[in-house]
Structure formats: C-alpha cells, structure tokens
Amino acid sequence: MNDGKMTEGIIYMDHAATAPAYPEVTAEITKWFSGWYGNASSTLYSVGRKSEEGVARARAQVAALLKTSDREIFFTSGGTESDNWAVHGAAIANRKKGNRIITSAVEHHAVLECVQYMGRQGFDVTVLPVDQYGMVDPAKVREALTDDTILVSIMHANNEVGTINPIVEIGAICAERGVLFHTDAVQTVGKIPIDLSAVHVDLLSGSSHKFGGPKGCGFLYARKGAKVDPYFHGGGQERGKRSGTMNVPGIVGTGLACEIAGSHMAQEAARLSAMRDELQKGILERIPDVKMNGHPEKRLAGHLNVCVEGVEGESMVMCLDMNRVCVSSGSACTTGSLEPSHVLLAMGIPVELSHGSLRFTLGSANTPEQIPYVLDRLTTIVGKLRAMSPTYRKR
Ligand SMILES: *Cc1c(COP(=O)(O)O)cnc(C)c1O
Numbered sequence: 001m002n003d004g005k006m007t008e009g010i011i012y013m014d015h016a017a018t019a020p021a022y023p024e025v026t027a028e029i030t031k032w033f034s035g036w037y038g039n040a041s042s043t044l045y046s047v048g049r050k051s052e053e054g055v056a057r058a059r060a061q062v063a064a065l066l067k068t069s070d071r072e073i074f075f076t077s078g079g080t081e082s083d084n085w086a087v088h089g090a091a092i093a094n095r096k097k098g099n100r101i102i103t104s105a106v107e108h109h110a111v112l113e114c115v116q117y118m119g120r121q122g123f124d125v126t127v128l129p130v131d132q133y134g135m136v137d138p139a140k141v142r143e144a145l146t147d148d149t150i151l152v153s154i155m156h157a158n159n160e161v162g163t164i165n166p167i168v169e170i171g172a173i174c175a176e177r178g179v180l181f182h183t184d185a186v187q188t189v190g191k192i193p194i195d196l197s198a199v200h201v202d203l204l205s206g207s208s209h210k211f212g213g214p215k216g217c218g219f220l221y222a223r224k225g226a227k228v229d230p231y232f233h234g235g236g237q238e239r240g241k242r243s244g245t246m247n248v249p250g251i252v253g254t255g256l257a258c259e260i261a262g263s264h265m266a267q268e269a270a271r272l273s274a275m276r277d278e279l280q281k282g283i284l285e286r287i288p289d290v291k292m293n294g295h296p297e298k299r300l301a302g303h304l305n306v307c308v309e310g311v312e313g314e315s316m317v318m319c320l321d322m323n324r325v326c327v328s329s330g331s332a333c334t335t336g337s338l339e340p341s342h343v344l345l346a347m348g349i350p351v352e353l354s355h356g357s358l359r360f361t362l363g364s365a366n367t368p369e370q371i372p373y374v375l376d377r378l379t380t381i382v383g384k385l386r387a388m389s390p391t392y393r394k395r
Pocket residue numbers: 016017077078079080081083108110155157158159184186187207208209210216217218
C-alpha cells in the first residue's frame with residue numbers, strides 16, 4: 001500500500017492520527033489540480049461544469065456510504081471545521097429555544113473546546129461522565145436533558161481508545177425530546193457501517209484523511225430540517241450553508257475514498273482486528289503490569305490502547321521511532337509539560353498510570369508480518385526503560 005519512498009521500511013501504526021491516502025485517490029486528485037482546475041461555481045463554461053460534476057459525484061459517493069441523500073452532505077475543510085460548525089451553528093440557530101448544550105468528557109478537542117467556548121459566550125454546558133471503558137450511558141443523556149437543552153454532541157467512536165458509543169439509543173432519546181443530536185464520526189466513517197436512514201442523527205462530522213482521503217477536507221451531514229446556522233459566510237457556496245471556493249481535488253478524493261472504504265469495510269475490519277488481537281495478546285503475555293484501555297468488544301477494529309506501568313508514553317514513542325515504528329501516546333506534550341489524556345482521566349485511570357499510555361491504531365499501511373517485530377521491539381524497550389525507571393518496582 002505504501003507508495004511513498006520516504007516511508008519505506010517504516011511501520012506506521014498511527015492511523016487514528018492520519019491515514020495514508022489510497023493510491024487511487026492520490027492519482028485522481030492530481031488530475032483535478034492541474035487538468036480539470038475549474039471553479040465548481042463557474043458553471044457557465046465547460047471547465048467549471050466539469051468541476052461541478054466532480055463535486056456532485058463525490059457528494060453522491062459520500063451519501064451512499066452513509067445511506068442518506070446527497071442534499072444533506074456539505075463539504076468542509078475537515079473534522080475540526082465540521083465539529084465547530086455543528087456545535088456553533090446549532091447553538092446560535094436554536095438559542096431562542098434554549099440555552100443548554102450537552103456533551104461528554106471524552107470528546108475530541110474540536111468538540112470539547114468549541115462547547116467550552118460557547119459556555120464562555122453564555123450557553124450552559126453539561127459534560128457527561130463516561131464509564132471505565134470510555135462509553136457514554138444513554139440513561140445519563142436522558143437524565144441530563146432539560147427543557148432548555150438545544151444540542152447533544154456525543155462522539156461515535158473515541159479516537160484515543162476506540163470505544164464505540166451507543167448512538168442509536170442516544171439518538172432516539174434526543175429525537176423523543178426534539179433535541180438536535182450531533183455526533184463526531186471522524187473515527188468511524190469508512191470503518192464501521194453508518195446507516196443514517198435508520199439512526200436518528202441530525203448532524204454528523206467526517207474527516208477525509210482518517211479513511212484514505214486527503215487532509216484538509218471533510219464534510220458535515222445535516223439532516224433536512226435540522227436548524228443550523230452557517231459558520232462561514234460569503235459567496236453562498238454549498239447552497240448558502242458553507243461559503244468558500246470548493247476544494248474540488250479534496251472533495252473528489254473524499255468521494256472516491258468513501259467508495260473504496262465502503263467496498264471493503266467488513267474485510268478490512270476483520271483483517272485489522274486479527275492483527276490488533278495478535279498485538280494485544282502478545283503485549284499482555286510478554287510485558288507484565290500492562291493495563292488494556294477501551295471497551296473489550298465495542299471497540300474499533302484497529303485500535304489498541306494500553307497503559308504501561310512505570311514508563312512514560314513519550315519515551316516509548318521515541319524509542320519505537322528509533323526502531324522505525326510510529327505510534328502515539330495519550331499524553332500530549334503541548335506546552336513542554338506532559339498533559340495527561342483527558343480521555344483516560346475521565347475513564348478513572350490514575351494520572352500516574354495515564355502517563356504510560358501507548359496507542360496503536362492499525363490501518364491500510366499494516367500487514368501481519370509487522371506484528372512480531374513490533375512486539376519484540378516494544379518488549380525490549382519497556383524492559384530497558386523500566387530498568388531505569390524510578391517509579392517502577394518489579395513485583
Ligand atoms: C482527527 C479527529 C478530528 C479532527 O479532524 P481534522 O480533519 O484533523 O480536523 C475530530 N474528531 C476526531 C474524533 C478525530 O479523530
């Protein structure tokens with residue numbers, strides 16, 4: 001799958017951060033940059049109409065993957081914009097009805113920070129807790145719904161631990177109360193089936209680079225009739241909902257990625273979970289004092305998140321990188337100090353242990369032969385780091 005020379009020999013296990021674009025997508029996008037470069041809104045001449053057609057096809061491809069109508073798909077610059085648009089747009093459009101926004105403690109920062117921002121603008125915010133697996137209990141959503149609630153935003157699957165939320169139940173509860181339901185489905189689009197004709201979701205965010213499409217492109221599904229204000233104002237593209245010259249190459253690539261991902265979703269999930277289970281089994285067998293994070297069953301196929309006692313996640317990431325293995329840690333070194341993962345903390349994992357988190361997210365770049373090598377390297381690295389660790393004592 002890897003056609004880039006730079007990543008030759010690299011074992012990339014961080015697909016939740018970004019995934020390589022499908023080679024077919026890369027080839028297709030190139031044509032739309034240089035050959036078919038028309039503005040999709042300049043439809044009085046052929047070059048523009050060609051782009052308009054490309055966008056229309058892509059919209060139909062996205063809609064087909066999600067089992068909805070193409071009139072409910074709006075292209076954006078990615079997951080972050082879609083999340084911000086959904087939260088901000090729904091809050092502003094419905095503020096005459098009420099003032100409360102409900103979300104969960106484990107959302108991606110694109111939702112969490114936006115909701116907190118709306119809180120500073122005068123909205124009331126309820127942040128729901130999660131269980132030990134990082135899952136939101138629908139009963140907690142029901143309890144939290146007040147008469148002045150206008151929006152519930154709960155992610156489909158969590159990016160750090162892969163736990164899949166019961167959005168069918170949550171959607172039904174919101175529908176009963178006439179409250180808008182947004183779900184950040186960035187980690188699930190193209191990975192697990194989403195049937196918007198069967199589940200009650202008003203707004204859904206997707207991001208192309210997480211499932212084989214290009215970076216800087218995504219979409220928001222907005223159910224017909226859902227009251228949402230635009231976030232970008234301007235030339236009135238996307239039927240006045242999202243202004244800005246359309247990213248035609250990105251959009252065409254997004255559509256194609258949806259088609260490809262949709263065509264082999266079940267097989268790919270089976271392939272990834274077999275590798276993931278092998279990796280998980282190996283780690284638990286060979287490395288003592290490791291805690292598995294995330295739901296044992298209701299979890300994305302490629303996700304494996306563990307806490308390794310007595311070792312810093314960042315140290316393991318750097319040591320693995322020296323062995324040409326790319327993974328990530330829950331602790332993000334943002335300001336020079338190690339911030340523990342808000343997701344792991346919300347799951348009740350002690351701060352100390354959360355610093356030892358390691359996330360493997362498998363995807364198209366992985367093959368089964370890579371697993372034994374990664375296991376060997378990790379076992380050696382953890383042994384060495386623990387030997388130097390002031391906090392790890394062998395039991
Ligand atoms: C990556 C991610 C985002 C942000 O998407 P971008 O397209 O990178 O802005 C939002 N939510 C989740 C769950 C993600 O994993």
